[in-house]
Amino acid sequence: MEKESYISEIRSKVGVNVNKCYQCGKCSAGCALADDMDYPPSLAMRMLQTNDIANYNSLLQSETIWLCVSCQNCLTRCPMEIDIPQLMDYMREKSLEKKSINKKSSQIVSFHKAFIDSVKFTGRLYEIGLVAGYKARTLNLLQDMNIAPKMFSKGKLPILPEMVEDKKQMATIFSRTKK
């Protein structure tokens, strides 16, 4: 991306003027994930303000964007009403596009992808399918092996997926919104 344009692109696509942030830090103060992020939200805002492509790229490769759970805590409290969650959505899309996904966050991305695949396949979330897909992606085969039987016994893990009948329509949704 051109150096001059990423601030204005964020402005036009996300509706966020990064220069409105006056670095008060209230977002970072309240973000439950800030401790685990490589750049807490206010620092991420500051990086974007620099209009320096290097900082922009660091953010695309950060854990931060994948750790944000869209809880909206920051937006609710930001004195400038800066929509960080939506900005994070946008940064994630960009990161996928540029294939600059943070290595440590690959599990999160895999999970999201497995989730979407499951929905794509059945129209609804099919937990066994999801977990299988996630494990296939992460090769993390042993994770949660202990919880599944209990879930199953409590009737929380249906063996057969529930399926949406209008598969064609679901397929259209996925194909038409793909970029």
Added chain:
Amino acid sequence: MNNEFEPKILAFVCNWCTYAGADLTGTSRIKYASNVKIVRFPCTGRIDFMLLLKAFANGSDGVIVSGCHPNDCHYTSGNFHARRRWMLFRSLLDFMGIDIRRIQFSWVSAAEGAKWADIVNETVASIRELGPYTEYRKAADFLADNEAELAKEMEVNNG
């Protein structure tokens, strides 16, 4: 003497900012084109745009309207009124087929002597490029036919 077209331009300015600014151009001895003649008003808010129309109808090639910067009006809000009216007046002129580039609207403070010279020079150059204002009958006729109506249109919308 060259044969270049020398446009007739009037400058309607407020007493407190632009008139004083133009004084400063003088005391600083900054030179500018002599085509522009200044008419002093108490405030841009006083500048009646019917007067501008009359100026065009009677052969002015261009007009500059200039006063205090927003928030600096000697009378607190006269320049805001002027600006609001200018917006309406502009579309009216446009509608009548008068080239709105013939009107230069600007803010020149009492300290902006050099800016005043620039504005005059730029306006003279651009009007020169547009050429003499020969369609002034258009304005005159329009004015004659519609004066009452016009006055009403413009002023009511100010409210």
Added chain:
Amino acid sequence: MEIGFYPGCSLKGTSSEYAQSTLALAKAFDIKLKEITDWNCCGATAAHNLNHELAMALPARVLALAEKDGMTEIVVPCAACYNRLTVTQHELNQDKELKNKVSEILKMPLSGNLQILNVMQFIDKYIADKIEEKVVKPFDRKVVCYYGCLLVRPQNILKFDRLEDPQSMDILMERIGANSMDWGYKTECCGAGFSVSRTDIVAKLSGKIVKDASDRGAEAIIVACPMCQSNLDMRRPQINSYLQMNIQTPVMYITQAIGLAVGLSKEEVGLKKLFVAPTFA
């Protein structure tokens, strides 16, 4: 009376007791919740994390189907689904172009006039008035209400309750005889969708929540979101190992608590399905 119902995926799987207790509670008040025909997943967090248009289109299909079923009002117990559906309807109503595009993809009309109710709103609207007279077994327990993040936000769209110190669940709990305490984690995040991918984070965030509740002597944490419930409940082993404690405070759905108070049985509200079993009731 019959109202539309969107269970969403988790209520069909991991959180079947939430569906069960919601339906039972409605029935106890003579309301039939009718499932939207052929509904699909709303896309949850994953979709909007990856693809904005998809994140609009999936919920939009649900809304369109509800409209097609002739529903004017739907109940959405899952806070995450509720958030997605409400935000989608709002955004599409704001952006006519996108709305037309989505409607065209779906080949379905979309009026955007659906009333979307979460459990609290549903209870407030149809049940709250009659609740006291129906209580047969007051839920006289010290509880804390956990709202999580998605129920009340974003405030400008959801316009639900006080965003920093919400009260609606507390009020309902008081009405069935509980002592609903003030605490520090009403709207703090539990780790949401990281249950599988970053269990460590869920253990930590949910841990803080569970600990505060237990420190204050809560006998139950009351929730209205399947994601919150499963993080706080099913992830308890990880939570306890993170905290190096053994906290056994159960995490119940508000519909279960009210259900019990108005005389439904443990089985009817699916109490057995909780991982951390309540010692009372």
Added chain:
Amino acid sequence: MSKIGVFVCHCGENISATVDCEKVAEEASKITGVEVSVDYKYMCSDPGQTMIKEAIKEKGLTGVVVAACSPRMHEPTFRKACSEAGLNPYMCEMTNLREHCSWVHEKGDQTTEKAIDLVRMLVEKTKLNKPLSSIKVPIHKKALVIGGGIAGIQSSLDIANAGHQVILVEKDPSIGGHMSQLSETFPTLDCSQCILTPRMVEVAQHPNITLYTYAELEKLEGFIGNFKATIRLKAKSVDPKLCTGCGVCYSKCPTKKIPSEFNEGLGLRTAIYTPFPQAVPNKPVIDKTNCTYYTKGKCKVCQKVCPTGAIDFDRPDEFITEDIGAVVTATGFNVLKPDFFPEYGYGKYKDVITGLQFERLASASGPTLGAIRRPSDGTEPKKIVFIACAGSRDPAKGLPYCSKICCMYTAKHAMLYQHKVHDGESYVFYMDIRAAGKNYEEFVRRAIEDDGVNYVRGRVARVYEKDGKLIVKGVDTLLGGKPVEIEADMVVLASAGVASHGAEELAQKMHISYDPYKFFAEAHPKLKPVETNTAGIFLCGACQAPKDIPETVGMASGAAAKVIGLFSNSELTREPVVAVVNRIASHEVSTCVGCFLCETACPYQAIVHEEIKNRAGEVIKTVAQVNPGLCQGCGTCVSFCRSKSIDIQGFSNEQMYAEVMAVLEA
């Protein structure tokens, strides 16, 4: 038929070097109506002026055009000269051949042509000039000061000391305002009461000051020099003439549990009360909303115990009217109650307080006699957190502006805390430190360097209570946005300063403008900071924007100086450049259609409604009329009037058309 004299000046060589002055004079003499036209080396010199005077007398000139320098320089000179020669000064005009011609163009025919045009324009205008006389308005030399905070007190004393009568109106039972609530004051840490109380007493005793407490402005009519103010004296239920201030009544009043406004709810008062021991006047009033006699019809204990029989339950509100020459508005500010920030828990946790409440805790006359104690349990807080910008600089939930004083008072609070609680720990969460004032930065540095206050740059996201502690979740942005959690015993919010209650209503009563936040608007942000855009009404103190005491007092003296300046004349003299609504023919005729567009345009509320009556005394129409006392001559009304019924003297439509046509037709 006009007889105009044209006087072309060379200004040494300043004009004549580029303009052919003789030619200008010669061409001017050809203009119809020009009687004489001459040029001269220095027009403003004595001989030059004499030349004009003689021409006026000899030729019987009806108008004079001096073609010389800028009228901004010498218009008064030449008008005076004309007037000395018997010509109405407003028949004299100047055209600017120097600044607008000779100095800005090269020598040549074109420059001379322009000079001729300039003369022609002013000649045509001057032909249409009318004799005008300056406007004189009488002045009532009595000032009304509204608001008895430090601003109103200072202003009243300054005006009174200059020998003028002052009426000071205060809505509360005592004067003193917010300053009386403060403990010690930055940047010197002197005791607020100690410096304020003598001034309050001086006000009460000053022979030139009439003090009305528990009173409010009801109505203000008229214009500069000639206002009529109606003041409502709220019933105090205590006759101030009989009351000696002995205090028996409030020591016996059984209704004791009313939160004291003066102590910001941290203390209690009775239903009959004086707000604080040093109150001026030190005489009680009965708070009717809380007194059991007024609410339930029984009690009257105070009446029984009063040794002088001063209690009078039945006296109604009274109204008085006063003739006033000038008004000083000094109604101050209020502090925003931060309960709109649920994340900070104000109103929910007792130990989350405002800065003003902290002042009361720190004040030796406060509910804890100056000891810092938690309102919840009376213990001494060992860890305290101050949160700056609570409500200020927050467009989403609070106010977008900076309240200006809170950085300083927060530093002061932290410092006072450290002085009083030696083993205490204090934290200030801030975004920027705004300490621009004499010795202010040094003051803040002292708090940080000497008193060890921990300044953390970042906002607090929320505060919640656990085990009797307030958990403050903030952030240190200087550490890259690292979350910081503090277990505090007390939290003090530097809540925003906002316009005082009822400011908007008062502004409307007085026809002065206010900004979007309801602070009163000054006439010019730089050059008229104490004036309003209504002549004769002045401003000072925190009613214009939040400000500290030094600035308030400076402004109060400034406003007083303006009033004293005004009162130094017995009449107001003003340039007659004012608008008039036409009345050419008979008295009944005016082309004004009564649309009052002019009224909407006028920035000075100078347009009033006039009823035109026929001989039978019936109103036939309502037309506009200009109050020349208020009109400042901007002329905005003129361009708004579509029936051309309102015009401005000295810049009339006719004159301006003539001026413009002169150059176009030439």
